[in-house]
Every structure is written in C-alpha cells, then in structure tokens.
Amino acid sequence: MTRDTAELNEDVLDNIPLAHIPLPKSETPEELEDLALGDDYALNPEYVEMVIDAADRGDAKRLRELVGALDPADVADLMGFLTADYREEVIPLLDPEALGEIISELEDNIREEVLEATPSVTLARALEELDTDDAADVIDDLDDTKRFQVLAAMGETDRAAIETTLSYEDETAGRLMQREFLAAPEFWTVGQTIDHVREAGDSLPELFFDVYVVDPTFKPVGAIPISILLRSRRQTPLAELMEAVTEIPVEMDQEEVAYIFDKYHLISAPVIEPGGRLVGQITVDDIVEVIRDEAEEDILALAGVSDAGRDASVIEIVKSRLPWLMLNLATATLAVSGVAIFQAEIAQLVALAILMPIVSSLGGNAGTQTLAVAVRALASKELTPANARRIVARELLVGLVNGLCLALVMGAATYMFFGPSDQHDKLAIIVGAALITNIFTAALGGILMPLALEKMGRDPAVSSSIFVTFLTDFTGFFAVLLIASLLLH
Amino acid sequence: MTRDTAELNEDVLDNIPLAHIPLPKSETPEELEDLALGDDYALNPEYVEMVIDAADRGDAKRLRELVGALDPADVADLMGFLTADYREEVIPLLDPEALGEIISELEDNIREEVLEATPSVTLARALEELDTDDAADVIDDLDDTKRFQVLAAMGETDRAAIETTLSYEDETAGRLMQREFLAAPEFWTVGQTIDHVREAGDSLPELFFDVYVVDPTFKPVGAIPISILLRSRRQTPLAELMEAVTEIPVEMDQEEVAYIFDKYHLISAPVIEPGGRLVGQITVDDIVEVIRDEAEEDILALAGVSDAGRDASVIEIVKSRLPWLMLNLATATLAVSGVAIFQAEIAQLVALAILMPIVSSLGGNAGTQTLAVAVRALASKELTPANARRIVARELLVGLVNGLCLALVMGAATYMFFGPSDQHDKLAIIVGAALITNIFTAALGGILMPLALEKMGRDPAVSSSIFVTFLTDFTGFFAVLLIASLLLH
Known part of the structure; x- marks a missing residue:
C-alpha cells in the first residue's frame, strides 16, 4: 500500500x-x-x-x-x-x-x-x-x-x-453528589416504592443503591439498600425496613466524605442542605476516585512534586519540580553556610567533613520516616487530639532509641576506621553525640510539624518535608561542628 | 462518689x-x-x-x-x-x-x-x-x-x-470475595428473579448490587444492576437487560482487582474459577480498603518505613525503622568513604566540604521527586511498556533542564559568596558541573530503578528509594571531588 x-x-x-x-x-x-x-x-x-x-x-x-x-x-x-x-x-x-x-x-x-x-x-x-x-x-x-x-x-x-x-x-460533597436519587415517604410500602420506580423512568438515575426514606419536610430519616427492598414482601412498610442513615452535609470536604464512606463501608449516602433537606446522593464510585487522588496527592506532596499530568511537556514538568529544588537549594545553602565559621576545625580535621554529611543524611531519613507515618495517621484519623500527646511522646522515645543505636554503631566504626589516637577517640564521641542529637531532632520535627499544619487547617503533607529536611541538614552540620569545637580545643 | x-x-x-x-x-x-x-x-x-x-x-x-x-x-x-x-x-x-x-x-x-x-x-x-x-x-x-x-x-x-x-x-481475589451472590439463568424474567430473591432468604447475602446471569455451565454471561431490575417490567427477560460483565479470576492479585474496579467504576464483579465457573463476588466496599491500604503501603515504602500499627510499642516501632536507617548508614558511609582519598583537596579548599553536601542533598531530592512520580504512574498504569521509552526520555530531559537551572543559580551564588579569585572562579564551575551531573543521575536512577523492579515483578516502591539515595549521595561527592581534582591541579 x-x-x-x-x-x-x-x-x-x-x-x-x-x-x-x-x-x-x-x-x-x-x-x-x-x-x-x-x-x-x-x-x-x-x-x-x-x-x-x-x-x-x-x-x-x-x-x-x-x-x-x-x-x-x-x-x-x-x-x-x-x-x-x-x-x-x-x-x-x-x-x-x-x-x-x-x-x-x-x-x-x-x-x-x-x-x-x-x-x-x-x-x-x-x-x-x-x-x-x-x-x-x-x-x-x-x-x-x-x-x-x-x-x-x-x-x-x-x-x-x-x-x-x-x-x-x-x-x-456538593460537587461530588448527583442530584438524581430515589426518595420515598415513610408510610409507603415496598410494593408502592417498586411501582413508583417502574413509573418514574428518567427522573431516577440509572444506578442507585439505596432508597432514602424522607419525612414530610424532605429530611432523610432512614435508608434501605435496594437488595433489602427486593427481598421483602410487597406489603411491608418502609418504616419497618429502614436503618439509620449517615447524612453528608453539602459543604463537607471530599476528604471527610471519603473517610466516612471508608469507615462505615457505605455504598451511597444522602446529601443534605444546611436545613436538613435532602438534595442529592453520593455514590461509592466517586469516592474510590477521591481516595485514590488524595493518596496520590500525599505521596507527591511528601516528595515535593506536583502532578504535571501524564501528557505534560518537559517545560510543564520542570515547572512542577524546579521551584521545590530551588527552595531546597536555598535551605541547604543556609544550613551549610554556617559551616564556613568552622573552616579552621575542618582544615585541622578533615574527617569532620566526611562525617557531617552522614549525620545529616541519616537525620533526613529518620525525619522522612516519622513524617510519612504521621501524615498517614492524620489522614486515617488514627492520630487526633485524643492521642496526640501519647503519640508525640512515643515518637520522641523512638527517636532517642534509634539515635542511640546508630550512635553506637557509627561511633565504633569511626574509632576502628581512623584508628586509636586522642583526636580519633574524640571523633567517635563527636559523631555519636551528633547522631543522637540529629535523630531526636528529626523525630521532633517529623511529628510536630504535620500536627501543627493540621491544626492550622493546612495539608500536613505539603510543606512539612522541606522544613524537616532543612531542620535535619542544619542540625546535622551544627551538632558535629559545635561538639567538635567544644571537644577539640 | x-x-x-x-x-x-x-x-x-x-x-x-x-x-x-x-x-x-x-x-x-x-x-x-x-x-x-x-x-x-x-x-x-x-x-x-x-x-x-x-x-x-x-x-x-x-x-x-x-x-x-x-x-x-x-x-x-x-x-x-x-x-x-x-x-x-x-x-x-x-x-x-x-x-x-x-x-x-x-x-x-x-x-x-x-x-x-x-x-x-x-x-x-x-x-x-x-x-x-x-x-x-x-x-x-x-x-x-x-x-x-x-x-x-x-x-x-x-x-x-x-x-x-x-x-x-x-x-x-479469592480472599476478597464472598461466596454468597445472586445468579440467575438467562431465560428467567425479571419477575421470576425477584420472586426467587424473596424466597431464597438466607442463602443470599444481605447486600448485593448486581444479578449475574449465568449459562447452563454456571459461567457468567452478563450482569444486571439491581436498580435496573427494579425499574423493569416483570415480564422482561434477563437476556434483554444484561450487559457485558468484567470477570475477575480467583487468583488475581488484589491490586489488579482494585485497578479494574477503579477503571470501570464497578460496584460488584463476579469471581470465576480457572474453568470459568462463577464462584463468588467482590464488592466495592472491600476494594475501597484495598485502594487505601495499597496507597498507604506506597507512601510508607518510599519513606523506608513499615507500618508498626497504631498501638505498637516503642520497641516494635524501632524494629520497623532501624533496619532502614542502618542500611542508610552503611550506604552513606560507603558513598562518603571515598572522600578520604581527596583529603588533600579538601584541606586545601575547605569550601569543597561546604558545597559537597548541597550537591548531594539536591540530587537526593530530585531523585525522590522522579521516584514518587514513577511509582504513582506505575500503580495507575499510566507508565507501561507502551510508553516507557518516551517517559524515560522525557525524565532525562527534565533532569538536564533542572540541573542546568540549579547549576546557574548555584554557580553564580558561589562566585558571589567566595568573591573573585582564580580558585573561586573554578569553584563556581566545579559546583555547577557537579550539580548537572548529579541531577541527571537522579533522573536516571529515579525512573529506571522502579521500572526495573516492576519488570522483575517486585514492588517498585519498596527498595528503590534507598538505591536512589545512595546513587545521588555517591555521585554528589564524587562529582565535586573529581571535577575539583581535575581543575585545581
């Protein structure tokens, strides 16, 4: 051809x-x-x-x-x-x-x-x-x-x-809901409801999963899954079948709506106006999308990147990533610039230059761990004001124990690598003490920062990781150099 | 009292x-x-x-x-x-x-x-x-x-x-499914099906959302949402109402099942044995849980931490985090230990010790960005063998552009901070070249590592971040020191 x-x-x-x-x-x-x-x-x-x-x-x-x-x-x-x-x-x-x-x-x-x-x-x-x-x-x-x-x-x-x-x-919720739904008054029977459905035709959505039972002011008073409707005798009154219903206020944030669907295993839920009047329904298929989207947002936010979209151009992707890297450049420079004050110590003991980045890097990783756990726990409401104090205390203790373990290993390795000498004994102590300080700081920042953001009504995933990275970079360098200047002089 | x-x-x-x-x-x-x-x-x-x-x-x-x-x-x-x-x-x-x-x-x-x-x-x-x-x-x-x-x-x-x-x-899928479901032969009418439901009682699940239409060998040939059943005339044959059905093989991984539910907005789906026989159904409420769990797993895996559980003790939490930090200690030490070879360069120009960690840290962040995007795209099947080549090329280009921008800013800042002198001009070139190298390396590792893990049938979120961190730590230090030793002598 x-x-x-x-x-x-x-x-x-x-x-x-x-x-x-x-x-x-x-x-x-x-x-x-x-x-x-x-x-x-x-x-x-x-x-x-x-x-x-x-x-x-x-x-x-x-x-x-x-x-x-x-x-x-x-x-x-x-x-x-x-x-x-x-x-x-x-x-x-x-x-x-x-x-x-x-x-x-x-x-x-x-x-x-x-x-x-x-x-x-x-x-x-x-x-x-x-x-x-x-x-x-x-x-x-x-x-x-x-x-x-x-x-x-x-x-x-x-x-x-x-x-x-x-x-x-x-x-x-108002944006998620569809305005088509099946509602029936309390005094109807199963048979009347089914007949109504057969006659209603296009005013009903093609798919629905619950009948919402409403009072004369159109407030939902109960719900009946249609599989229950289907298996009940025609003469059964709806009032006998209906169960308590979880109402979604029309102004509720979609993340909250998703939390409720997930928690109570809902398939659909009625949406109500401020006065309590039924105005729409949300179905679980829309919620699946919300849950996926919110989880993806958290993954990307923690990594400091926004979704440029699958078909984005190189320029669009660069725009979605470069600002974060520039910010990171600024904070890293800020964290490191103080090091210049200690040029004498470094020139005297180059080993410090080798150990500093290790202490920083470990702090960064420990901070990221705490942050990821905290963000997830906040999203699933496992971390709330009801247990915040206990969880913070536990995280700090974990930070201390992890710091101690890492300090022992790293201190011993430093001692063995550089060999015994008065200065090198001190090097082992310096790196150990700096590690404990930094891992503890990482725990502190990693748990308190997302809690503070959540309390301010901000997304805890979005800006906490740049802050924690800065904190652990800064602490890593300064702990090493400060302890060194104290011990070496 | x-x-x-x-x-x-x-x-x-x-x-x-x-x-x-x-x-x-x-x-x-x-x-x-x-x-x-x-x-x-x-x-x-x-x-x-x-x-x-x-x-x-x-x-x-x-x-x-x-x-x-x-x-x-x-x-x-x-x-x-x-x-x-x-x-x-x-x-x-x-x-x-x-x-x-x-x-x-x-x-x-x-x-x-x-x-x-x-x-x-x-x-x-x-x-x-x-x-x-x-x-x-x-x-x-x-x-x-x-x-x-x-x-x-x-x-x-x-x-x-x-x-x-x-x-x-x-x-x-076999573990997710319930063995109770509603099936009906093709030749039944809506009325016959509803009567069957009313009589069947306890052998049916309390909640169901679709009727699966089966052939004489009990293979599903179609499905009808029960809201459609409810609105159709009693004498309508099921064959007239049924739509194509997405069958779930009993051995399918739950992540795949979740993908299918999400993609086709399913509320329930029939599960079939290898021969094609209908053996159960999966409903969307179980899928909501799977989607949430899998997303949480990815967030935690990228941060190098496993979920110790909400009520875990300090020791349990330490166990869930310390191994990763120890591994990180080992790789960071490995990456940095080579620096010892360049002690002379560092002693001569302490500024190198200040710039190295910045180059490493930026590489780490750029790598994490690419990684998070890649893991998400793999999970949502937006990144598949059908477009892998194009996406990899695009990521590498993004890495180059980002590296170039950062190098310009950092080079200029270095020049201004340390003031003009022959050695400091070179310092600006060193840090710029090292940044370009490391950001490009980050892009390379951040996109190829998860692709490789996925191809090997492993979870791309689990071990890729430790590898990418190591890669960018290592490249960061060596790029600075190698370029320095070439330019300064």
Missing part, C-alpha cells in the same frame, strides 16, 4: 473491497477488545501500535474500528498513550454516544484538547448523558465563551442542575 | 437508684452518639476521656452504655485510643451481636488481644454473622489451636466456606 492510497479519505476506502487491501483481517469488536487489553487490563503496547499504524496510514475506518471496540475508560487511557498529533486524528472519530463518558475519564490536559476540538452542540448532547456531578466537572473546565455556548445548547433541567452543582465549592 | 462505691460490681450498681449517684445524667444512645463523634466523624477526645473515666471508676454499667452507643467501626476506633489496660476492661463488655463486625474492623495487634480474650464458642457465633471474606480474615489471624476450636464450633456450611476461602493465596 503506497502513501497515496493511505491518504485517500475514508469514503473511498469504504468502497474498496477489503480483500484488495493487505490489512489484518477484520476482527469482531470482542476479538479486538481481547487484543486491546492484557491480562492485567492495561492497554497492550501492540494495540497502541496498531492505532498509531492506522493513523500513519490515514486509515480512518480501521481507526474507528480499533477505538470503537474499547470501553470509554480504555479510550481515555489510549489517548494518554498517543502524542498530540495522533490524538488530533482520533478525536473526530470518537463515538458521539460514548463521548461524554470518554471526556469525563480523560486527564486534565488531554481533556482540554478534546474539549477545544468538539463543537459546543455535540458537547451539550454528550454532557446530557452524564450524571450531574460528572457533567459539572467537564463544564467547569471550559473557558467562559464555550461554557456559555454549551450551557445554552443544553436542556433547561440539565442546565439548572449543573449550575446548582457548580455553585458549590470545589472538592466538597 | 468514693473509690469504694466505684468498685462495687455492676449488679449492685444496677440496684442503686440512679438519683443517688452523682453521675452525668443518663443520655439516650442517640445523644451519646452525638457526643462521641465530632463534626468530622472522628471520635471526640472528650468521649474517650469519659470511657477512661468510667473504667477508672470501675463503672461497668456506664462503660457498657458508652461503648454500646457506638457503631462497630467506632468501637474499633475507640479501642485504638485506649491503652491495653483499659481495653482489657472494655473487651468483656462488647455486644456479642456486634462482636464479629467490631473484630473485623480492629487493627492487627489489638485484634490479637481481643481474639485471645474471647472464648472460642462466642467467637464462632460472632464469625457466623460475617461475610465469608471477613470471617476468613479473622480465622487466619488465630493460632492453630484456637483456629481448630473455633472452626469446630461453627456450622458445617460456614466452616466449609471459610476453609475454601483460606485455600486461596493471601491478597488475591
């Missing part, structure tokens, strides 16, 4: 009998899906190659076949494996029916691209297929002009629902 | 008219629950104090009241806030009905305590109330004698189910 035929447009290709083109035989969508996904449900590199190959040949028919066989989540995944040029070719071929779902699965920077390339009316139709929370998320990403156009092209009800959702703050 | 009356036993206390005891007024369970939980659904420190206070007074009635008002998850939480002595007092008062659930919510080391303190027969009854996966988890924690006793005291069916579950490997 020559480059010329490859650039024929799709219609022409459609009219060429397949047998004349030496392409791989057409597979059924099921066969293609099997080809696409490895045993681990990640996209096969070979499949990505097939897509790239079809795009290179300009074979729109094959491309549509390959992309069409995938679940929306896999299409979104595929987009992340393609470069921008290839994506541009794929975007117009996306199934309009699945477009909404694909968009809501895409990563931020790729999503932007797709949103730009899609006409407002197509977008409006695609978003109408989504639950309010997902549609609002997408709308929120549009620039003002396009947002206006898309909202204008949507139906009245959907537009109103999305606008209400967007009126809640980002990362709160 | 004197200490004497406080130590009266519960029966006596019960017979003293409440008005005579200056205790806080008896609250309803609802009032107590409001007292217990803060707005953030964590236990109030005041409530923990009330429990400790009641235990100090030996007031079993009050203790039972306080503990009884809590949800099993909150009782488990409470236990974590008490010391072992107080727990011993609370354990015998736990509601036998809720005992199973409380035990399955407890942390490992506290769970051990409770299991030891509970008679085998009580335990057997409590476990029969749980889903197979949760009961098997508890049984797995018992020592051999007690396991035998508890299993012997259980009903035949429950015992068999638990033994089958335990025959699967830890952290696989």
Whole structure:
C-alpha cells in the first residue's frame, strides 16, 4: 500500500473491497477488545501500535474500528498513550454516544484538547448523558465563551442542575453528589416504592443503591439498600425496613466524605442542605476516585512534586519540580553556610567533613520516616487530639532509641576506621553525640510539624518535608561542628 | 462518689437508684452518639476521656452504655485510643451481636488481644454473622489451636466456606470475595428473579448490587444492576437487560482487582474459577480498603518505613525503622568513604566540604521527586511498556533542564559568596558541573530503578528509594571531588 492510497479519505476506502487491501483481517469488536487489553487490563503496547499504524496510514475506518471496540475508560487511557498529533486524528472519530463518558475519564490536559476540538452542540448532547456531578466537572473546565455556548445548547433541567452543582465549592460533597436519587415517604410500602420506580423512568438515575426514606419536610430519616427492598414482601412498610442513615452535609470536604464512606463501608449516602433537606446522593464510585487522588496527592506532596499530568511537556514538568529544588537549594545553602565559621576545625580535621554529611543524611531519613507515618495517621484519623500527646511522646522515645543505636554503631566504626589516637577517640564521641542529637531532632520535627499544619487547617503533607529536611541538614552540620569545637580545643 | 462505691460490681450498681449517684445524667444512645463523634466523624477526645473515666471508676454499667452507643467501626476506633489496660476492661463488655463486625474492623495487634480474650464458642457465633471474606480474615489471624476450636464450633456450611476461602493465596481475589451472590439463568424474567430473591432468604447475602446471569455451565454471561431490575417490567427477560460483565479470576492479585474496579467504576464483579465457573463476588466496599491500604503501603515504602500499627510499642516501632536507617548508614558511609582519598583537596579548599553536601542533598531530592512520580504512574498504569521509552526520555530531559537551572543559580551564588579569585572562579564551575551531573543521575536512577523492579515483578516502591539515595549521595561527592581534582591541579 503506497502513501497515496493511505491518504485517500475514508469514503473511498469504504468502497474498496477489503480483500484488495493487505490489512489484518477484520476482527469482531470482542476479538479486538481481547487484543486491546492484557491480562492485567492495561492497554497492550501492540494495540497502541496498531492505532498509531492506522493513523500513519490515514486509515480512518480501521481507526474507528480499533477505538470503537474499547470501553470509554480504555479510550481515555489510549489517548494518554498517543502524542498530540495522533490524538488530533482520533478525536473526530470518537463515538458521539460514548463521548461524554470518554471526556469525563480523560486527564486534565488531554481533556482540554478534546474539549477545544468538539463543537459546543455535540458537547451539550454528550454532557446530557452524564450524571450531574460528572457533567459539572467537564463544564467547569471550559473557558467562559464555550461554557456559555454549551450551557445554552443544553436542556433547561440539565442546565439548572449543573449550575446548582457548580455553585458549590470545589472538592466538597456538593460537587461530588448527583442530584438524581430515589426518595420515598415513610408510610409507603415496598410494593408502592417498586411501582413508583417502574413509573418514574428518567427522573431516577440509572444506578442507585439505596432508597432514602424522607419525612414530610424532605429530611432523610432512614435508608434501605435496594437488595433489602427486593427481598421483602410487597406489603411491608418502609418504616419497618429502614436503618439509620449517615447524612453528608453539602459543604463537607471530599476528604471527610471519603473517610466516612471508608469507615462505615457505605455504598451511597444522602446529601443534605444546611436545613436538613435532602438534595442529592453520593455514590461509592466517586469516592474510590477521591481516595485514590488524595493518596496520590500525599505521596507527591511528601516528595515535593506536583502532578504535571501524564501528557505534560518537559517545560510543564520542570515547572512542577524546579521551584521545590530551588527552595531546597536555598535551605541547604543556609544550613551549610554556617559551616564556613568552622573552616579552621575542618582544615585541622578533615574527617569532620566526611562525617557531617552522614549525620545529616541519616537525620533526613529518620525525619522522612516519622513524617510519612504521621501524615498517614492524620489522614486515617488514627492520630487526633485524643492521642496526640501519647503519640508525640512515643515518637520522641523512638527517636532517642534509634539515635542511640546508630550512635553506637557509627561511633565504633569511626574509632576502628581512623584508628586509636586522642583526636580519633574524640571523633567517635563527636559523631555519636551528633547522631543522637540529629535523630531526636528529626523525630521532633517529623511529628510536630504535620500536627501543627493540621491544626492550622493546612495539608500536613505539603510543606512539612522541606522544613524537616532543612531542620535535619542544619542540625546535622551544627551538632558535629559545635561538639567538635567544644571537644577539640 | 468514693473509690469504694466505684468498685462495687455492676449488679449492685444496677440496684442503686440512679438519683443517688452523682453521675452525668443518663443520655439516650442517640445523644451519646452525638457526643462521641465530632463534626468530622472522628471520635471526640472528650468521649474517650469519659470511657477512661468510667473504667477508672470501675463503672461497668456506664462503660457498657458508652461503648454500646457506638457503631462497630467506632468501637474499633475507640479501642485504638485506649491503652491495653483499659481495653482489657472494655473487651468483656462488647455486644456479642456486634462482636464479629467490631473484630473485623480492629487493627492487627489489638485484634490479637481481643481474639485471645474471647472464648472460642462466642467467637464462632460472632464469625457466623460475617461475610465469608471477613470471617476468613479473622480465622487466619488465630493460632492453630484456637483456629481448630473455633472452626469446630461453627456450622458445617460456614466452616466449609471459610476453609475454601483460606485455600486461596493471601491478597488475591479469592480472599476478597464472598461466596454468597445472586445468579440467575438467562431465560428467567425479571419477575421470576425477584420472586426467587424473596424466597431464597438466607442463602443470599444481605447486600448485593448486581444479578449475574449465568449459562447452563454456571459461567457468567452478563450482569444486571439491581436498580435496573427494579425499574423493569416483570415480564422482561434477563437476556434483554444484561450487559457485558468484567470477570475477575480467583487468583488475581488484589491490586489488579482494585485497578479494574477503579477503571470501570464497578460496584460488584463476579469471581470465576480457572474453568470459568462463577464462584463468588467482590464488592466495592472491600476494594475501597484495598485502594487505601495499597496507597498507604506506597507512601510508607518510599519513606523506608513499615507500618508498626497504631498501638505498637516503642520497641516494635524501632524494629520497623532501624533496619532502614542502618542500611542508610552503611550506604552513606560507603558513598562518603571515598572522600578520604581527596583529603588533600579538601584541606586545601575547605569550601569543597561546604558545597559537597548541597550537591548531594539536591540530587537526593530530585531523585525522590522522579521516584514518587514513577511509582504513582506505575500503580495507575499510566507508565507501561507502551510508553516507557518516551517517559524515560522525557525524565532525562527534565533532569538536564533542572540541573542546568540549579547549576546557574548555584554557580553564580558561589562566585558571589567566595568573591573573585582564580580558585573561586573554578569553584563556581566545579559546583555547577557537579550539580548537572548529579541531577541527571537522579533522573536516571529515579525512573529506571522502579521500572526495573516492576519488570522483575517486585514492588517498585519498596527498595528503590534507598538505591536512589545512595546513587545521588555517591555521585554528589564524587562529582565535586573529581571535577575539583581535575581543575585545581
């Protein structure tokens, strides 16, 4: 096949009998899906190659076949494996029916691209297929002009629902909830409720897991899992089946919501307005995403890096990492600059220059350990004001014991390595004492810093590691040099 | 109230008219629950104090009241806030009905305590109330004698189910699944299925979210969310409603299962034996736990610390941290020991001793950044063989750019700080060149090490950070000293 035929447009290709083109035989969508996904449900590199190959040949028919066989989540995944040029070719071929779902699965920077390339009316139709929370998320990403156009092209009800959702703050229950749910008055029976569901049709979400039982003012008074509804006799009153319900205030932070879902193993929960009125529901699938995202944020924050996104350019990645490194450069320089005062000691005993960085490095590592444990314990509410005092005391004790053990080993090693002499005996004492000081300081900073940040309502993962690193760098150098200047003169 | 009356036993206390005891007024369970939980659904420190206070007074009635008002998850939480002595007092008062659930919510080391303190027969009854996966988890924690006793005291069916579950490997789908589920043949109608559910009673789990449609060999051919079942006409055949189903092989690793649930937003999924036969189901609430646990593992592994548990003793915590620090001591010493060769250079130009640790520390931080991003991308399958080459190239480029920027700033600062002189001009060049080398090395190690570990089937978070730290420590020192010895002589 020559480059010329490859650039024929799709219609022409459609009219060429397949047998004349030496392409791989057409597979059924099921066969293609099997080809696409490895045993681990990640996209096969070979499949990505097939897509790239079809795009290179300009074979729109094959491309549509390959992309069409995938679940929306896999299409979104595929987009992340393609470069921008290839994506541009794929975007117009996306199934309009699945477009909404694909968009809501895409990563931020790729999503932007797709949103730009899609006409407002197509977008409006695609978003109408989504639950309010997902549609609002997408709308929120549009620039003002396009947002206006898309909202204008949507139906009245959907537009109103999305606008209400967007009126809640980002990362709160209000943004996570969908406004469609199943509610029933206390005095209804199982049979009445099931009949209502059969008749209600489109006003109900496609998927729901609980019936919320409400009082006449529309406050939730209980909930019934629909599997319980299904197994109960039609004449049973709902009041007999309902269980206590955990209500989520509409302004609650999503991390809190995730904590509650996790703790009480909830599948869905009703969301209430300040007055107590039921206004929406949150389902566990949105929570799975929150839990994953929050954990990823913590991992990255502790390492001093923000997520530039899978498809970020080198410049975007540099921007997400360089500020932290520059800050680190400043604090390391600050920590070390004091060393200049002790130039005489170092020139006299070069071994100090060798031992200082070891003491600093160990302090940094001990601090990171304490920090990681503290951040995790705060996130899971295992560390709260109720036990903070006990945990802090325990961490400090751990710091002392670790410091002591390391000091013994390092002191002995120093003594053996440099051999016995009056100065070298002192070297062993210097390094030992400095290690104990620094590991203890690491414990102190590693536990108190995240606690303080949490108390101030800040994210304990975000700025604590730069502080603890600075603290242990500084203490490491100064402990060695101060103790040395005391002992050696 | 004197200490004497406080130590009266519960029966006596019960017979003293409440008005005579200056205790806080008896609250309803609802009032107590409001007292217990803060707005953030964590236990109030005041409530923990009330429990400790009641235990100090030996007031079993009050203790039972306080503990009884809590949800099993909150009782488990409470236990974590008490010391072992107080727990011993609370354990015998736990509601036998809720005992199973409380035990399955407890942390490992506290769970051990409770299991030891509970008679085998009580335990057997409590476990029969749980889903197979949760009961098997508890049984797995018992020592051999007690396991035998508890299993012997259980009903035949429950015992068999638990033994089958335990025959699967830890952290696989087989261990996560429950053996109770709702399956129906293709030719049934909605009505037939609902009638079956009403009649089946206890053989079905209390909660289920999907009907699995099976062929005559009991292989799943589709699934129907029960909300769809509920809204469909009774005479609709299941075959008309069912959608494609994602089957989970019984031996699949739980991290893979979590990935699939997260990716396809599943609420439940059928688990199949190697032949394809349906043997159980996994529900999303178990997956929430897996996702949280795996993310926590990664955070801790990157920091070089294992979770000693919330109630661990100082010695247990030291054991979970000291080995890593000792290893770090060894690698740091190894990295630095070469410095001894360059004693002459350092004595001649002490500024080198000041700059070396900065270069090392920045390398370490840049390496940690790359590592955290790589570990996260591997876990979410954003980094796979399909794009590894591109991502590695991008990371190396980022390393070069970051190194260049840092070198410019640090070189200029060095020049300004030490003032112009032939040797100090060279110092600026030395530190700049060493920084570029080390930041690039950090990028190389930070991306290739986790990729290599993943390829070997190992956890990329576990041992990569010690390696990268060593690499950047070593490179930091040697780059400075080697470049110095070349330029200064």
